[in-house]
Every structure is written in C-alpha cells, then in structure tokens.
Amino acid sequence: MSSTITLNNGLKAPLVGLGLWKIPNAVAASQVYNAIKLGYRLFDGAADYGNEVEVGQGIKQALDEGLVKRDELFIVSKLWNTFHHPNNVKLALDKTLKDLQLEYLDLYYIHFPIAQAFVPFEKSYPPGFGITEEFEFEDVPIIETYRALEEAHAAGKIKAIGVSNFNGALLQDLLRGAKVKPSALQIEHHPYLVQPRLVEYAQRSGLWVVAYSSFGPQSFVELDHPKVKDLQPLFEHEVINAIAKAHGKQPSQVLLRWATQRGLGVIPKSSNKDRLLDNLTVEDFDLTQEELDKISALDQGLRFNDPWDWKNAGIPTFV
Template sequence: MSSYVTLSNGLKAPLVGLGLWKIPTDTAADQVYNAIKLGYRLFDGAADYGNEVQVGEGIKRAIGEGIVKREDLIVVSKLWNTFHSPSNVKIALDKTLKDLNLEYLDLYYIHFPIATKFIPIEEKYPPAFGDPNAPFEFEDAPIIDTWRALEKEVDAGRIKSLGISNFPGALIQDLLRHKLSHRPVALQIEHHPYLVQPRLIEYAKRENLQVVAYSSFGPQSFVELNHPKVEKVPKLFDHDVIKSIASKHNKETSQILLRWATQRGLAVIPKSSNKDRLLQNLHVEDFDLSEDDIKQISDLDIGLRFNDPWDWKNSGIPTFI
C-alpha cells in the first residue's frame, strides 16, 4: 500500500491513488473492486467522468465482502462547472452521493474555477459541456459564493474535506483572502515533466495545500482523445532521459515518472486497467531518485498544458493565461 500524508485538516490520505477519468462504465466496478483488493485506498472521481454509479458498485462489493471498511477509503469527487450557483451545489452533491451509494465524500473539489450555465440533471448527465455545437454560456457565480455553499455541506457531515482543482495562483490567493470556515486542503493540477509549474507548487505548499498531480504521464493521458498537442513531443514513456533513469534504477518508465512526483511530496492518481501496471504504480516508494535524476526530469519542462479551458470548443476561457 502507498504511504499516507496528513492533510491540513487532519485527514490522512494515500500518496498514490487510482484516477477514475476515462474508465469505461462497463469495467469501472470491477476495476475499483480489484484495485481495492490490490491495496488501493484512494479513488479520484468526478461527476463529469460519468462512471460514479459503477464506482459505487465496486466500493460496495469490496465493503460487503469485508475487504475494507468505508472508513478505510478516501473517496473523491468534483463539483462540475454547471453547478457553481449556491442553490445548485446541493443538487450536484446529492446526485454524486446517490450514484456512489455513500453518505459522505472524503474530499470534494471544485473541478474548475469556471461557472457555466446550469443544466438540469434531467436534461443532461453526466454534465460535460452541454450542446457541443453551441458557445459556452456562463453564470454569475463567484467562487466564494460556491465555496460558502460547499462549507455548509461540510458542516452537515456530507463532505469531510474541500479541495480546488485547476486553480491558478491568483484565484487561490483570492479565495484564501476570505475568512473561510473550511480551507481547501488540496490542489489538483496537471503535472508532468512537460508542465512542472514549480512556482504554483511552491505557493501551494506554503499555504498547506497538498498538491495532487493528474496526467502524470503527460501526452500518454491524451492519446485516446486525439489531442492535437500529443504529437508535438515524444511520449514520456519513450523519452531518452526517462528511459535512461529507468534503466539505472531497474524500474519501469511509468514508475520513474510517478516517483519524480511523490519524492517531491506530490500525490499522484494514475490510471490503469492492467493488474501488473496497477501494482507497479502503487509501489513507487521503494526507491529514491538522485538529485540529478530529478533535475534532469524537471528540465524537460516546456510549459505544455494539455487540459486548457482556452481550447475547449475554442472557448477562449482565460483560466491559465
């Protein structure tokens, strides 16, 4: 099993969890169940991923068989952009808890600092982006108003911890300027050797935010989406620098990429449907990279962001500019 980190509110969370993005509904229940059997204890999901019903089935099966207790697991979800208005936060959380068949979440992120027009669950769910041919429509829902609604759900015991995802430093600072009843405990960001974001990580650590890296394998995470930026760079699994370091440590390239993050104190949430790869991803703390290894990997940084709202349907949403 992964080692644990203690978040600023006292919650203990594994440094390595299972990411649930792009796991198909026809395999999600089995993958979650099998991952629990292998030792995974954190599951990072979202309403937008469209598989929360099946994720809940996998969790229920593992608990029912006595493999784990509910309190052994860290179950994570995210508030989608269309539910930012305070009156809609409860609607989104109700749906997620019902789908997962759980009474509470351990960690609930604001998925993006973007408030788009509310779409009723009856019209479209999972929420995604609405009409793919229509321009984005936004709602006047400041982040602090969304946060206040989330704090009420923490007070009600339906959420244990709050987090923020895809927030740039200026918006984090703006949120923290408010007198918060419940501060964010984690910041989830795209993070891989092509997008290191050292200043954002330094600032997050200063504010006691546990940084959680997604898309740790860089372009590999976006191949099946036919992302236009994928072909601009070598796959990290095939990169000469990563391969050389992997050979030196007798490890897989995927393990080198994950250890590069965890050794620097970042949590990771890699995804795999392969049992051997799941175990490899989970066991990335039995070796250490040298300072030179870490520097070589970090020096691959070219500021290449794959998950950029500016590119969504040519929206021009200025999250990271």
C-alpha cells in the same frame, strides 16, 4: 499499499490513488473492486466522468465482502461547472453521494474555476463542456460556490474541500476568504508542465498538491488531442528511460516517483493488473536530486487540459 500524507485538517490521504477518468462504465465496478483487492485506497472521480454509479457498485461490493472498511477508503469527487450556484451545489453533491452509495466524500473539489449556466442532470448527464454549442457563463463568484461547500462540510457530507485547475492568484484570493481552509489543489502536472511556482505556493500555504495526467501526453493520445501530434511520449524519452534503467524501474514508476518524492499525490489510471501494481509501488526507491532536476528541466509549459483548446478542437471528454 501507498503511504499516506496528513492534510491540513488532520485527515490522512494515500499518496497514490486510482484515477477514474475514462474508465468505461461496463468495467468501472470491477476495476474499482479489483483495485481495492490490490491495495488501492484512494479513488479520484468526478461527476463528468459519467461512471459514478458503477464506481459506487465496486466500492459497495468491497465493503459488503469486508475487504475494507469505509474509513479505510479515501473517495474523491468533483463539482462540475454548471452547478456553481449555491442553490445547485447541494443538487450535484447529493447526486454524487447517491450514485456512489455513500454518506460522505473524503474530498470534494471545485472541478474548474469556471461558473457555467445551470443545466440540470435530467437534461444532460454526464455534464461537460460540450452540453451547449458555446460557453454560457453564470455570474457566480468562486467564494459563493465555496460557501456552499463549507456548509456541506459542516453537515458532514464532505470531510475536506479542494480546488482543481486553479492558478496562484485564484488560490490566494480564495484563501483570503475561506472560513474552512481548502485542503488540496489538483492540477495538471508532468515533466512537460511542471508549474514549480504554483506547487511551491500551494505547499507553503498548507495545501496538498495532487497531480493529474502524470504521464503527460499519454492520457490524451486516444482523444486525438492536437498538442500530442509529433510530441515525444514521456515513456520513450531518453532522460526518463535512462533514470528508469539506473533504478531497475519502469518509466511510469519514475514519473510517479518524481511527484511523490516531492510530496505530491498522484492518480494514475490503468486497467492492467501488473501496471496497477507498478503504479502503486513507487515509494521503494528514491531519485537523486540531480535526477529530479533533470526531469523537471523537461518543462515546456505544455498544458493539455485547457478548456479553450478542447472546445475549439471539438473533443468532448474532459479531465
């Protein structure tokens, strides 16, 4: 089981969780249930992943069988762009809670700092950038969306508020206006996109930084992402493999340890039991400072989860 980190509101969160993006509906319930049996306690989902009903079924089975108690789990979801208006935040959150069969979330992110025109779930589910042919924006400042999340926090529906895919300037502006300080910042973070200044600023500001797509291009190969073509996979990179060999570990474990050793959370996904266990056991070794620096030096500023790139490429699935 992963060690925990204490958030700025006193809540404890596991450093390693299971990412639920791209887990098919047909197996989502069983994968969540089996991950709980293996020791996973943090589950990172979102409305636009389209599998929250099944995720909720897996959680409920584990709770009903007494494998865990609710307060031993750390359940995460995200507010999609088309629900940024304060009148619609409650709609999105209530649907997520209903689908997950839960009374509260441990952490709820603003998924992107992008307010798009409202599209009700009845018209299109799961939500996503591909709902309309072009981006249709809604004139809603981030602080207004955040105020609605603060109300949900006061009502006990979410234990902590987070933001995802925010840059430093947006985060700074939000921190100036927030009444309830955000607890976490989730960003794309891997050796090809290190974002050191953003990570440092967020951590100095008291936010827990959570990395997604820790394996870099690996998450995007099956989606035929244009930036993946001719790019060396991190699992095959000589620097990563040399460090893995030195520690008797898998390249995936080195990539995750590079993040967790610096206090970042990670949410890797796998459907393979052995890899699930490998991903969960990444805190029984330490990288040297030289090894940490060598991995960070692979930085290319290469972002895969850029909404503009995805839209132009016609790829309908988003992180």
